[in-house]
Amino acid sequence: MQRDVQEFMKRLKARRQRLTTQRKKIVDKIFSTHGHFSADDILHELRKDGYRASRATVYRTLALLTECNLLETIDIEKGYKLYEHVLGHRHHDHFICTKCGRIVEFSNDALEDLQNEISRRMDFRPISHSLKIYGVCSKCQQER
Amino acid sequence: MQRDVQEFMKRLKARRQRLTTQRKKIVDKIFSTHGHFSADDILHELRKDGYRASRATVYRTLALLTECNLLETIDIEKGYKLYEHVLGHRHHDHFICTKCGRIVEFSNDALEDLQNEISRRMDFRPISHSLKIYGVCSKCQQER
DNA sequence: TTACATGCAAACTATTTGCATAAGC
DNA sequence: GCTTATGCAAATAGTTTGCATGTAA
Numbered sequence: 001m002q003r004d005v006q007e008f009m010k011r012l013k014a015r016r017q018r019l020t021t022q023r024k025k026i027v028d029k030i031f032s033t034h035g036h037f038s039a040d041d042i043l044h045e046l047r048k049d050g051y052r053a054s055r056a057t058v059y060r061t062l063a064l065l066t067e068c069n070l071l072e073t074i075d076i077e078k079g080y081k082l083y084e085h086v087l088g089h090r091h092h093d094h095f096i097c098t099k100c101g102r103i104v105e106f107s108n109d110a111l112e113d114l115q116n117e118i119s120r121r122m123d124f125r126p127i128s129h130s131l132k133i134y135g136v137c138s139k140c141q142q143e144r
Numbered sequence: 145m146q147r148d149v150q151e152f153m154k155r156l157k158a159r160r161q162r163l164t165t166q167r168k169k170i171v172d173k174i175f176s177t178h179g180h181f182s183a184d185d186i187l188h189e190l191r192k193d194g195y196r197a198s199r200a201t202v203y204r205t206l207a208l209l210t211e212c213n214l215l216e217t218i219d220i221e222k223g224y225k226l227y228e229h230v231l232g233h234r235h236h237d238h239f240i241c242t243k244c245g246r247i248v249e250f251s252n253d254a255l256e257d258l259q260n261e262i263s264r265r266m267d268f269r270p271i272s273h274s275l276k277i278y279g280v281c282s283k284c285q286q287e288r
Numbered sequence: 289t290t291a292c293a294t295g296c297a298a299a300c301t302a303t304t305t306g307c308a309t310a311a312g313c
Numbered sequence: 314g315c316t317t318a319t320g321c322a323a324a325t326a327g328t329t330t331g332c333a334t335g336t337a338a
Contacts, residue, residue: 164337165336165337200329200330203327203328204329223327225328
């Protein structure tokens with residue numbers, strides 16, 4: 001989406017950094033990818049389009065986007081990270097199916113409130129959180 | 145604690161595996177360590193006691209204990225894993241202080257219930273979950 | 289005695305980094 | 314033109330693995 005690239009440019013400028021060809025290609029690809037993706041996914045998607053960016057540049061761009069708060073990482077505890085866009089998405093948590101690996105997003109205000117309440121009670125100032133529920137998704141439940 | 149070692153032996157037997165000197169030393173050390181620890185912590189603690197187990201054996205034993213449901217991992221998203229005992233501890237979640245790295249445990253029934261409720265509503269059968277709240281602990285709040 | 293465990297070193301995997309070269313602004 | 318970014322290959326870091334040797338049952 002054009003809007004995301006514009007937002008990226010704006011944030012790059014604020015940091016005195018450059019919009020290179022590689023960054024543009026990578027950002028375009030990322031924001032046209034829905035759902036969750038790994039660094040490797042992006043690399044392969046780019047190659048499918050006949051474009052080749054180095055692995056290092058992909059990682060560096062993902063880090064940059066994360067610092068710019070355009071991207072967030074999800075640690076699925078599998079030895080590599082997944083990313084998802086943040087722009088225009090509200091905070092949510094994740095179900096992770098242990099059978100098929102499917103990741104389903106959910107969000108719940110009461111849950112957020114409760115976490116804040118617990119934090120306050122323990123005199124802890126919350127900044128962010130990560131909740132992952134592991135289990136079996138509806139599809140996989142039916143399959144057995 | 146003796147009881148933990150006994151439980152370990154029982155579970156080893158059930159899997160037709162052996163209680164070696166190394167495993168005994170490692171398990172003793174683990175269950176006399178309170179709080180959270182890394183593979184490296186265990187290795188160093190053992191060396192302090194003048195005992196040397198290979199790094200590979202420590203990792204293999206940690207994996208074994210995890211499979212036996214005597215240990216659980218906490219992924220602190222720092223490139224290495226922490227472990228904690230499970231035996232005799234009820235499930236809990238973690239605050240992680242982003243200033244000092246301190247990890248504080250908490251548990252809350254309403255939170256558990258709510259998560260189960262949300263799972264049920266989404267037709268997802270929950271097995272386990274991981275909630276980490278990142279923020280600033282009370283000590284670090286006072287320091288600035 | 290024999291199947292399983294250990295120790296070592298090498299392998300792995302995702303990610304990061306140093307450095308010479310290229311290219312935005 | 315100056316400074317920042319890229320690409321490559323090598324480095325990292327935690328963890329895992331192959332294999333010869335040791336050992337619990």
